[in-house]
Amino acid sequence: xxxxxxxxxxxxxxxxxxxxxxxxxxxxxxxxxxxxxxxxxxxxxxxxxxxxxxxxxxxxxxxxxxxxxxxxxxxxxxxxxxxxxxxxxxxxxxxxxxxxxxxxxxxxxxxxxxxxxxxxxxxxxxxxxxxxxxxxxxxxxxxxxxxxxxxxxxxxxxxxxxxxxxxxxxxxxxxxxxxxxxxxxxxxxxxxxxxxxxxxxxxxxxxxxxxxxxxxxxxxxxxxxxxxxxxxxxxxxxxxxxxxxxxxxxxxxxxxxxxxxxxxxxxxxxxxxxxxxxxxxxxxxxxxxxxxxxxxxxxxxxxxxxxxxxxxxxxxxxxxxxxxxxxxxxxxxxxxxxxxxxxxxxxxxxxxxxxxxxxxxxxxxxxxxxxxxxxxxxxxxxxxxxxxxxxxxxxxxxxxxx
Amino acid sequence: xxxxxxxxxxxxxxxxxxxxxxxxxxxxxxxxxxxxxxxxxxxxxxxxxxxxxxxxxxxxxxxxxxxxxxxxxxxxxxxxxxxxxxxxxxxxxxxxxxxxxxxxxxxxxxxxxxxxxxxxxxxxxxxxxxxxxxxxxxxxxxxxxxxxxxxxxxxxxxxxxxxxxxxxxxxxxxxxxxxxxxxxxxxxxxxxxxxxxxxxxxxxxxxxxxxxxxxxxxxxxxxxxxxxxxxxxxxxxxxxxxxxxxxxxxxxxxxxxxxxxxxxxxxxxxxxxxxxxxxxxxxxxxxxxxxxxxxxxxxxxxxxxxxxxxxxxxxxxxxxxxxxxxxxxxxxxxxxxxxxxxxxxxxxxxxxxxxxxxxxxxxxxxxxxxxxxxxxxxxxxxxxxxxxxxxxxxxxxxxxxxxxxxxxxxxxxxxxxxxxxxxxxxxxxxxxxxxxxxxxxxxxxxxxxxxxxxxxxxxxxxxxxxxxxxxxxxxxxxxxxxxxxxxxxxxxxxxxxxxxxxx
Numbered sequence: 094x095x096x097x098x099x100x101x102x103x104x105x106x107x108x109x110x111x112x113x114x115x116x117x118x119x120x121x122x123x124x125x126x127x128x129x130x131x132x133x134x135x136x137x138x139x140x141x142x143x144x145x146x147x148x149x150x151x152x153x154x155x156x157x158x159x160x161x162x163x164x165x166x167x168x169x170x171x172x173x174x175x176x177x178x179x180x181x182x183x184x185x186x187x188x189x190x191x192x193x194x195x196x197x198x199x200x201x202x203x204x205x206x207x208x209x210x211x212x213x214x215x216x217x218x219x220x221x222x223x224x225x226x227x228x229x230x231x232x233x234x235x236x237x238x239x240x241x242x243x244x245x246x247x248x249x250x251x252x253x254x255x256x257x258x259x260x261x262x263x264x265x266x267x268x269x270x271x272x273x274x275x276x277x278x279x280x281x282x283x284x285x286x287x288x289x290x291x292x293x294x295x296x297x298x299x300x301x302x303x304x305x306x307x308x309x310x311x312x313x314x315x316x317x318x319x320x321x322x323x324x325x326x327x328x329x330x331x332x333x334x335x336x337x338x339x340x341x342x343x344x345x346x347x348x349x350x351x352x353x354x355x356x357x358x359x360x361x362x363x364x365x366x367x368x369x370x371x372x373x374x375x376x377x378x379x380x381x382x383x384x385x386x387x388x389x390x391x392x393x394x395x396x397x398x399x400x401x402x403x404x405x406x407x408x409x410x411x412x413x414x415x416x417x418x419x420x421x422x423x424x425x426x427x428x429x430x431x432x433x434x435x436x437x438x439x440x441x442x443x444x445x446x447x448x449x450x451x452x453x454x455x456x457x458x459x460x461x462x463x464x465x466x467x468x469x470x471x472x473x474x475x476x477x478x479x480x481x482x483x484x485x486x487x488x489x490x491x492x493x494x495x
Numbered sequence: 496x497x498x499x500x501x502x503x504x505x506x507x508x509x510x511x512x513x514x515x516x517x518x519x520x521x522x523x524x525x526x527x528x529x530x531x532x533x534x535x536x537x538x539x540x541x542x543x544x545x546x547x548x549x550x551x552x553x554x555x556x557x558x559x560x561x562x563x564x565x566x567x568x569x570x571x572x573x574x575x576x577x578x579x580x581x582x583x584x585x586x587x588x589x590x591x592x593x594x595x596x597x598x599x600x601x602x603x604x605x606x607x608x609x610x611x612x613x614x615x616x617x618x619x620x621x622x623x624x625x626x627x628x629x630x631x632x633x634x635x636x637x638x639x640x641x642x643x644x645x646x647x648x649x650x651x652x653x654x655x656x657x658x659x660x661x662x663x664x665x666x667x668x669x670x671x672x673x674x675x676x677x678x679x680x681x682x683x684x685x686x687x688x689x690x691x692x693x694x695x696x697x698x699x700x701x702x703x704x705x706x707x708x709x710x711x712x713x714x715x716x717x718x719x720x721x722x723x724x725x726x727x728x729x730x731x732x733x734x735x736x737x738x739x740x741x742x743x744x745x746x747x748x749x750x751x752x753x754x755x756x757x758x759x760x761x762x763x764x765x766x767x768x769x770x771x772x773x774x775x776x777x778x779x780x781x782x783x784x785x786x787x788x789x790x791x792x793x794x795x796x797x798x799x800x801x802x803x804x805x806x807x808x809x810x811x812x813x814x815x816x817x818x819x820x821x822x823x824x825x826x827x828x829x830x831x832x833x834x835x836x837x838x839x840x841x842x843x844x845x846x847x848x849x850x851x852x853x854x855x856x857x858x859x860x861x862x863x864x865x866x867x868x869x870x871x872x873x874x875x876x877x878x879x880x881x882x883x884x885x886x887x888x889x890x891x892x893x894x895x896x897x898x899x900x901x902x903x904x905x906x907x908x909x910x911x912x913x914x915x916x917x918x919x920x921x922x923x924x925x926x927x928x929x930x931x932x933x934x935x936x937x938x939x940x941x942x943x944x945x946x947x948x949x950x951x952x953x954x955x956x957x958x959x960x961x962x963x964x965x966x967x968x969x970x971x972x973x974x975x976x977x978x979x980x981x982x983x984x985x986x987x988x989x990x991x992x993x994x995x996x997x998x
Contacts, residue, residue: 100564107560132565141785145700147669149516170728265565318549318569320590445784452786463547466569489783
């Protein structure tokens with residue numbers, strides 16, 4: 094059995110997942126399981142080719158996907174109907190926000206099973222913030238306040254080489270749509286209208302939300318397109334803030350004397366939202382080991398396994414009982430802050446075209462990042478790109494969601 | 496004397512001297528070798544993205560394994576770094592707190608410059624960049640090591656190039672074979688719909704497109720007459736002209752007017768289907784959901800395939816036209832007797848097999864000879880055309896009309912009993928009686944056309960085709976005997992058929 098996963102633990106992904114698989118092997122010595130790590134980009138492309146593999150291409154059995162890809166894979170006919178494979182399979186204890194993303198839209202047939210999720214939050218170094226404000230919580234509740242703090246921090250740490258107020262949490266070291274979403278939501282808009290019939294990408298509020306996020310790079314508060322190894326981190330003292338989906342308990346708590354606190358992402362408008370990103374597993378319809386694949390998925394859903402993975406990947410379990418157990422039993426006080434953040438969770442809809450919309454917007458942000466680095470970014474060009482994107486999305490809606 | 500550099504290069508060359516399926520496989524083999532050779536803690540391979548001036552991380556190798564990774568580094572913001580890397584092919588990073596070097600991996604083919612015998616490089620292409628890191632023991636890279644790394648980088652670049660060429664060749668070969676197979680299937684069939692579905696599905700499968708669409712137009716290329724679409728799940732949908740959206744209709748002009756149909760950034764391509772001056776339709780291939788670009792080589796293959804497809808569709812259309820001409824009467828556009836008889840035999844068989852009823856109606860235009868004699872054959876033909884038009888528009892889709900000869904027409908009404916056929920006969924009678932001969936030919940007189948109809952039903956009136964015809968003809972005879980302009984069902988007039996003789 095072959096499992097395809099994403100590099101969720103950065104450079105240590107292989108070690109982390111190998112250790113995880115050894116737990117499974119211990120219980121199921123008869124199942125020969127191996128794992129491959131692919132980036133999200135590679136997986137996205139593979140999702141469109143695994144249906145018709147060439148002779149050279151391997152056929153995976155279980156694949157990790159962002160939860161909002163489920164509808165697409167069902168539409169493609171790539172994902173196996175898990176309810177048919179095991180009629181007893183249930184989502185009763187699954188975190189509410191993740192449930193709809195497991196079903197084929199409009200049915201109660203499970204096509205992907207929740208694995209874990211993470212949620213965006215603002216982490217800051219208490220010792221750094223003390224130098225520029227007495228009320229970090231209040232100042233960091235709005236985007237305006239957040240930018241002011243960034244300016245003050247840069248002033249305060251101007252003599253520290255390689256210092257940026259904000260650490261870039263995007264793995265590519267670029268601008269990330271997933272980080273931009275809370276800014277857009279804060280402005281009271283979403284990718285699509287509530288009925289999923291139209292897109293809001295060309296609206297003023299959406300453009301402003303994107304601009305809020307881009308400002309971090311424009312104002313040079315956050316490094317982009319730089320050697321990641323060369324950049325300072327919150328741990329090294331060359332950054333003070335980070336908007337990240339990982340809770341970083343392992344990273345921050347491992348270094349004693351670095352007091353890190355966690356707050357909800359500052360709001361750009363009247364709405365406060367935290368981006369919830371779920372990771373699901375699905376069984377390839379072409380798999381020759383469907384029973385084994387199902388047993389792996391069930392193994393992953395067990396509370397103790399969920400808690401183990403949540404600890405090692407610094408994420409959250411996908412099942413309610415495991416979340417409670419994980420948050421409450423954790424010695425990290427900072428994890429409790431998530432009790433206030435979890436109710437703000439908002440996620441992307443489970444539609445055939447959601448992944449494509451994210452790809453379109455990702456490309457726009459990639460162009461913006463290059464333009465910012467080259468010093469030729471203009472708001473007009475961003476607006477034009479978003480207007481074109483809106484037309485493209487409307488066309489996609491007419492084809493796939495009409 | 497033993498030359499360590501040459502020996503290492505030879506060994507490296509031997510290790511890479513195998514057929515790799517793709518770039519990933521090659522890197523998975525080469526990077527660990529470099530890591531071990533130079534005792535590196537990590538080694539990365541970046542793709543050189545010329546258009547964005549970005550180094551885009553593709554693979555990382557550490558300890559005993561390689562892994563896909565993502566990271567983008569802009570080289571614009573680092574002019575000194577970039578300059579040195581391009582000039583010397585190697586540069587040390589100054590930003591990192593530990594020794595790390597970047598090595599340019601470029602493919603080049605030297606050419607001999609005749610003037611002065613100087614060798615110059617004409618073709619060169621930046622393939623990627625290697626980043627080698629030693630962060631555990633902070634051991635710097637020696638000049639000898641740097642020189643060797645550059646030489647090995649060169650070796651990798653040649654292997655990468657060869658692998659890419661091999662991969663492209665294999666891909667082309669697979670695609671050509673697939674297209675050839677598909678073309679053979681299509682070319683061997685003269686019926687338009689045969690195999691079209693299979694072929695489009697095949698193209699979608701081999702090229703891995705999200706959608707493949709075929710639009711068939713009229714021969715002037717003005718309107719789409721029908722469309723066939725294979726969607727992302729591989730399902731096929733057929734649409735007729737009236738189901739085609741205006742947006743799609745507008746595409747026709749765009750496709751036929753556009754000189755170029757390919758753009759490298761596109762995930763949609765349209766290929767017009769033309770045979771000499773005749774326009775057949777166009778093919779649309781798209782990856783708009785997956786947003787994968789369609790490669791130029793794929794485009795070229797598809798263009799070649801499209802020209803074969805256009806020819807095959809045109810042949811099939813000609814075949815259909817010939818069939819139509821041989822099956823349909825030119826004047827009335829009703830099927831001819833031979834075609835009708837075939838259909839009737841099929842329906843009689845079906846009716847027997849599934850215990851169904853079937854009615855047959857024979858129609859005669861009353862006093863047709865007088866119309867011809869009094870107003871000329873032109874008006875006679877006009878009357879025949881008008882009656883046929885009304886018949887065509889008054890019947891159900893399953894009914895089959897036919898011009899049986901002269902002014903006699905026959906209609907087969909499947910799954911219709913005598914009562915139901917009377918409804919149709921009444922409708923025809925009313926509509927045809929409403930036809931008035933053009934008054935400019937009748938001297939202003941309003942002359943209405945009338946018809947006589949005889950009906951027989953299978954199996955109640957007859958048990959064979961011949962008998963069915965005979966009984967319907969008898970019913971018609973009775974109508975004619977009783978003054979014409981009416982209809983009769985055989986079983987209702989069976990007792991009045993004395994004196995009938997088949998002419």
